[in-house]
């Protein structure tokens with residue numbers, strides 16, 4: 127998820143682009159760059175690192191005045207965050223075309239092969255540069271920039287918002303979007319483009335949302351929108367209802383609120399290009415593991431900390447069930463110092479949003495010394511963990527700024543399930559028909575996540591009502607158990623109150639002594655439809671605690687006709703596969719913790735005592 131700005135108009139283009147990128151930094155900040163067309167032609171400045179590095183570069187090497195340009199702040203998906211991989215990318219041998227891109231071009235490898243055959247030389251490892259050269263090549267043939275642009279965007283698969291300027295046409299910015307955001311800002315004698323309105327809201331509140339497979343032809347005094355097929359599009363203008371101050375969070379009251387809302391996209395982007403329509407999983411990053419190496423794995427050890435460790439506790443159910451490889455989850459800092467048994471047939475799966483958690487880095491370094499292979503599941507391109515792993519499955523959740531992890535968690539569960547389905551098929555451990563059925567069900571999950579997010583009002587009200595609770599307990603079984611643990615962690619780290627998660631079956635072995643009159647207990651209830659009889663067991667657990675005065679809030683599946691009679695409140699989530707339910711049931715717990723913390727007037731983005739990445743042991 128990157129930040130994109132475009133501008134045509136009388137203002138100082140460099141200033142407009144840089145202030146727009148500043149407000150979009152939350153979308154990505156591992157490199158940044160701009161291109162402008164000055165009186166002497168196309169000029170570009172770009173630098174790895176935060177936006178301040180680009181500003182320093184421009185200060186050292188000033189750009190001439192310009193009235194047209196494009197700017198980009200990157201969250202790397204293909205290619206490490208380096209100066210060369212920073213956007214914009216120049217296209218064509220004359221380097222007169224400049225392109226910026228947000229998203230993932232799934233078929234970039236075959237398109238790049240076509241260009242290499244033509245003798246095209248690449249300056250970066252990115253998928254985006256492929257589009258730049260394709261458009262430049264088309265333009266050099268036809269001399270028609272809009273036609274060249276349209277021909278190329280019709281060839282691209284995946285998700286993309288693309289902006290292009292060309293020195294030969296110094297009055298127009300072209301843009302296209304497919305499965306990625308793009309909005310137009312309408313000014314007086316000037317017009318803007320942005321990945322969201324934060325890019326230009328300080329200049330204008332008049333905006334147009336660009337639809338799927340649409341192209342924008344933007345000039346200072348005109349805006350034309352056409353379809354990828356060239357047909358004219360009638361767009362609807364709207365007025366932005368928040369000010370520049372909120373822009374740094376994309377209009378949201380907090381990064382955490384924004385990142386909870388980002389979760390459908392985080393799951394969808396992590397799935398993108400990794401499951402085909404039949405449900406077969408293909409993970410390009412695992413092609414470095416041979417089939418024999420995968421068949422020889424005799425144990426998987428998942429190492430992680432905090433929320434990432436609870437992700438491990440969720441995905442172990444699927445990985446072991448489908449691949450028949452024994453899976454254990456270890457806290458990184460415990461694994462490192464307990465003299466564990468590790469062999470060359472042990473696969474270490476290291477889960478880390480930041481890729482910089484020192485506990486997890488130490489655990490993976492130790493495991494590699496013992497001869498194990500390490501597979502990372504990470505959200506940050508170019509981080510230390512991917513660099514020190516044998517392979518990395520990147521989650522594509524975009525930058526997660528709030529300390530409390532939300533969208534990274536659902537993306538990590540998604541990546542872990544993709545891994546389990548892939549290993550199972552390579553090992554022939556589960557019938558392919560069942561694996562592909564599960565793959566097709568997994569493709570439906572982003573829409574189900576959207577449904578959950580659209581129905582969080584009730585759970586937010588409960589969080590508000592329980593602002594004075596002294597403690598909250600969480601119960602769950604199967605994948606609901608780590609979800610309960612994660613719900614408790616969210617409440618601890620956001621609202622600073624005691625919270626504890628338990629396996630529901632463990633209750634009678636001690637924790638039930640905690641239950642007293644009025645004790646709030648949130649119970650993640652398994653599906654009534656599943657045949658393994660967990661539902662009636664959890665209902666019995668609920669009856670046991672209610673008999674002792676507990677106030678029960680149930681998170682249950684739509685269609686569960688039994689749970690309501692035993693609960694003060696029921697939050698329903700859509701039906702899905704038993705193991706996928708964890709992705710849905712965790713979301714109300716995130717919203718509950720955030721609402722309770724907000725009711726206490728606490729900072730949900732920067733909770734006390736915590737850091738986003740713990741880079742010390």
Ligand code: AGP
Pocket residue numbers: 431432433434477478479480481482483486529530531532619737738739740
């Ligand atoms: C979760 O909300 C916390 N921020 C924390 O537990 C976090 O998950 C843990 O520190 C691991 O971080 P990582 O995923 O970057 O390795």
